[in-house]
Amino acid sequence: MSEAAAAKQPINPVEPFLRADRMPHIWCPGCGIGTTVNCFARALVESKLPLDKVVVVSGIGCTGRVAGYMRLDSFHTTHGRAIPFATGLKLADPNLTVVVYSGDGDLIAIGGNHFIHAARRNVDLKVICVNNFIYGMTGGQVGPTTPVGALATTSPYGCFERPFNLPYLAESSGAVYVARWTAFHVRHVARSMVEVFNKKGFCFIEIIAPCPTLYQRRNRLGDGLDTMRYYKQKSVIKNGASTKDLELSLQGEIIVGKFVDVERPTLKQTMDLQLQQALGSRYAGWGGR
Amino acid sequence: MTEAPAAPQPTRKFRGRVYIDWNRCKGCGFCVEFCPPKVLAFTGWYNDHGYHPPQLIREDGCTGCDLCGLYCPDFAIFAVRERVAVEPGKGGESEG
Amino acid sequence: MKVEAKAVLTGTHFLDGDQACCEGALAAGANFAAGYPITPSTEIVERFASRIPTVGGLFLQMEDELASSIAILGAAWAGAKAFTVTSGPGFSLMMEHIGYAAMTETPCVFVDVQRGGPSTGLPTLPGQGDMMQARWGSHGDYEIIALCPNSPQECFDLMIDAFNLSEQYRTPVMFMMDECVGHMTEKVVIPAADDIKIFPRRYTSLPPGEYQPFRPGPDAIPEMVKAGEGYRIHVTGLTHDEQGYPAMDWRSQGKLVKRLVEKLRRNAGNIVRYEERNAEDAEVIVVAYGITSRVALRALQMAREEGIKAGLHRPIVVWPFPEQRIRELAERVKAFVVVEMNYGQMVYEVERCAAERARALLVPHGGGTVHEPEEILEAIREAAR
Numbered sequence: 148m149s150e151a152a153a154a155k156q157p158i159n160p161v162e163p164f165l166r167a168d169r170m171p172h173i174w175c176p177g178c179g180i181g182t183t184v185n186c187f188a189r190a191l192v193e194s195k196l197p198l199d200k201v202v203v204v205s206g207i208g209c210t211g212r213v214a215g216y217m218r219l220d221s222f223h224t225t226h227g228r229a230i231p232f233a234t235g236l237k238l239a240d241p242n243l244t245v246v247v248y249s250g251d252g253d254l255i256a257i258g259g260n261h262f263i264h265a266a267r268r269n270v271d272l273k274v275i276c277v278n279n280f281i282y283g284m285t286g287g288q289v290g291p292t293t294p295v296g297a298l299a300t301t302s303p304y305g306c307f308e309r310p311f312n313l314p315y316l317a318e319s320s321g322a323v324y325v326a327r328w329t330a331f332h333v334r335h336v337a338r339s340m341v342e343v344f345n346k347k348g349f350c351f352i353e354i355i356a357p358c359p360t361l362y363q364r365r366n367r368l369g370d371g372l373d374t375m376r377y378y379k380q381k382s383v384i385k386n387g388a389s390t391k392d393l394e395l396s397l398q399g400e401i402i403v404g405k406f407v408d409v410e411r412p413t414l415k416q417t418m419d420l421q422l423q424q425a426l427g428s429r430y431a432g433w434g435g436r
Numbered sequence: 437m438t439e440a441p442a443a444p445q446p447t448r449k450f451r452g453r454v455y456i457d458w459n460r461c462k463g464c465g466f467c468v469e470f471c472p473p474k475v476l477a478f479t480g481w482y483n484d485h486g487y488h489p490p491q492l493i494r495e496d497g498c499t500g501c502d503l504c505g506l507y508c509p510d511f512a513i514f515a516v517r518e519r520v521a522v523e524p525g526k527g528g529e530s531e532g
Numbered sequence: 533m534k535v536e537a538k539a540v541l542t543g544t545h546f547l548d549g550d551q552a553c554c555e556g557a558l559a560a561g562a563n564f565a566a567g568y569p570i571t572p573s574t575e576i577v578e579r580f581a582s583r584i585p586t587v588g589g590l591f592l593q594m595e596d597e598l599a600s601s602i603a604i605l606g607a608a609w610a611g612a613k614a615f616t617v618t619s620g621p622g623f624s625l626m627m628e629h630i631g632y633a634a635m636t637e638t639p640c641v642f643v644d645v646q647r648g649g650p651s652t653g654l655p656t657l658p659g660q661g662d663m664m665q666a667r668w669g670s671h672g673d674y675e676i677i678a679l680c681p682n683s684p685q686e687c688f689d690l691m692i693d694a695f696n697l698s699e700q701y702r703t704p705v706m707f708m709m710d711e712c713v714g715h716m717t718e719k720v721v722i723p724a725a726d727d728i729k730i731f732p733r734r735y736t737s738l739p740p741g742e743y744q745p746f747r748p749g750p751d752a753i754p755e756m757v758k759a760g761e762g763y764r765i766h767v768t769g770l771t772h773d774e775q776g777y778p779a780m781d782w783r784s785q786g787k788l789v790k791r792l793v794e795k796l797r798r799n800a801g802n803i804v805r806y807e808e809r810n811a812e813d814a815e816v817i818v819v820a821y822g823i824t825s826r827v828a829l830r831a832l833q834m835a836r837e838e839g840i841k842a843g844l845h846r847p848i849v850v851w852p853f854p855e856q857r858i859r860e861l862a863e864r865v866k867a868f869v870v871v872e873m874n875y876g877q878m879v880y881e882v883e884r885c886a887a888e889r890a891r892a893l894l895v896p897h898g899g900g901t902v903h904e905p906e907e908i909l910e911a912i913r914e915a916a917r
Binding site: 156157159160161162165170171172174175176177178179180181182184185186189331333334337370371372375376 | 502506507510
């Protein structure tokens with residue numbers, strides 16, 4: 148191809164968002180995380196957010212590596228603590244759009260306490276949880292969303308714990324936007340992301356994705372493509388369904404959709420309102436010195 | 437980035453053009469599977485990492501919907517919709 | 533940098549250490565605190581919660597110390613001047629994030645109002661058992677700065693210094709109070725705002741693309757930046773290069789850890805601070821810090837009355853430890869008497885620096901109350917023998 152032709156070649160829409168000097172990434176063939184990143188990039192473009200003000204905060208794990216690959220202000224924090232770090236960031240600079248991008252184990256097991264409190268307070272965070280039912284980075288241990296009966300290295304005879312129903316957990320903790328999709332539902336994922344970028348409050352998007360190397364392989368569920376076919380085949384879109392009915396089982400039906408989209412004052416708003424009422428004109432708000 | 441190997445010149449202009457970075461591909465097959473007009477297939481060639489990247493098998497069949505780009509976990513493929521004289525332009529890639 | 537006038541309560545006050553600590557933070561320009569209630573530190577954030585809304589800033593009580601200790605780091609990276617407060621059990625919980633702050637070189641202050649330990653211990657009574665933990669509590673190699681006030685006035689003054697040091701060296705700073713200093717009420721003089729010297733955050737003037745968040749300046753300290761300014765920084769706790777990208781190989785590890793450690797070791801001479809009394813002719817030096825140094829003064833008075841030439845060396849900056857000074861003193865004194873409200877922590881530093889040129893006698897205490905001057909005097913007599 149001539150140089151002139153190469154120069155006029157269009158670039159991948161995700162490319163401006165990637166730290167090209169850190170490619171290729173570490174995710175396995177058929178891993179769904181990269182797919183969600185495509186959706187994220189396109190959602191950012193479509194929502195026209197000022198990119199200098201978008202911050203990605205992640206925890207530890209495979210999904211946690213997203214922060215390191217995004218060419219945005221990004222913070223790779225400690226295991227489970229992306230949400231409180233993001234809370235500090237958002238409160239100290241309300242002009243930032245703060246996205247928490249992490250995995251099921253990081254956000255919900257070790258990070259579970261922070262998750263429910265941030266949802267309770269309705270901190271203005273956009274939480275993207277890639278749920279692959281396993282602790283991938285560390286070799287395939289059982290996690291809080293692993294379905295009953297699934298094999299993992301720390302439950303080698305099959306998981307015997309009831310998993311969390313994440314949309315239910317999010318809604319009952321107070322999230323104002325709750326959706327679940329799979330990595331197959333790329334357009335829905337991108338659309339949900341656009342919706343949360345335009346929304347204030349604790350927003351939660353669960354994206355079920357394959358972990359072909361560990362979860363799928365250990366449970367003899369094929370590779371990434373087989374898993375995507377399973378998502379396509381067994382998922383049912385039920386927008387507005389009750390989050391109580393969204394429990395998952397091993398290779399069972401997956402109910403996806405947007406379940407909660409309500410308005411509620413954010414933490415900053417309730418804080419300001421309360422302090423305004425109590426202090427009147429003496430309330431200085433956020434000095435931001 | 438390189439395009440698929442040169443194919444015979446089409447007799448019609450295509451509505452979409454796909455761009456493939458062969459060496460990023462890890463052969464997961466998402467793009468091949470989920471391309472709506474089914475115009476992608478694995479090549480027999482190996483890239484530098486030992487995977488079979490895809491190629492466009494029907495040059496006039498790509499609609500430019502960019503689902504391949506949305507699915508690809510390795511950022512190895514994307515498609516753009518090209519304006520064709522007979523088709524009114526429909527706008528951005530996120531539609532379709 | 534001048535602080536908002538109402539943040540600084542200029543005048544003479546009657547405050548306890550906790551309250552003075554809060555005022556010190558406000559006077560230093562702190563505008564963000566996150567914390568979790570734990571005796572005997574809670575009053576610091578209670579006061580801050582009540583003061584900060586009219587000053588400008590906010591306090592959020594987090595769900596636990598893990599959240600508090602990292603919320604302040606997030607706030608710092610968004611440009612806030614942030615601190616948290618806790619006591620022993622909470623200090624233990626915060627260790628991971630103290631390490632994360634050291635690794636990411638985040639300026640912030642951690643206040644530990646020490647109480648009797650270990651474990652739940654004596655929530656309402658003093659201890660000094662966290663001194664080594666302040667230095668070594670988090671895993672891995674890092675250096676730390678720790679200050680130790682011995683009066684409410686110092687709780688005020690040294691808090692300002694703590695923030696200044698954190699900004700100057702781009703490091704977390706430990707503020708090691710104890711329950712006694714925290715709950716004793718004394719005169720605290722707060723100067724005019726203009727008389728308070730604030731070390732401003734060392735924001736870079738380099739444009740995005742040129743600035744690297746972990747590239748040291750000539751003094752081994754990198755310049756700072758905040759999120760939202762277009763720098764597109766990446767900050768990680770993984771071993772990283774100057775750009776902040778993970779670089780997990782042994783060479784990068786050596787380079788990074790060396791720089792983090794050298795950053796403070798090389799500058800230790802400028803950071804170390806201590807107070808001495810009657811040390812010029814002393815044959816015995818009492819080493820004490822925090823509330824214990826106040827009790828030691830009485831013992832020293834009694835010792836001088838008995839004709840023993842005894843003096844006090846009080847580390848104000850406990851970490852980096854005043855190694856050079858202790859070595860100097862070791863050359864000419866018979867012995868050190870190290871008095872601490874624990875079963876031996878800083879004494880090992882004294883021993884190490886004295887290197888057997890002078891003995892170091894420990895006067896330990898389990899905590900819960902202060903030493904009796906007599907026990908210290910007994911040790912001074914023993915040391916003078």
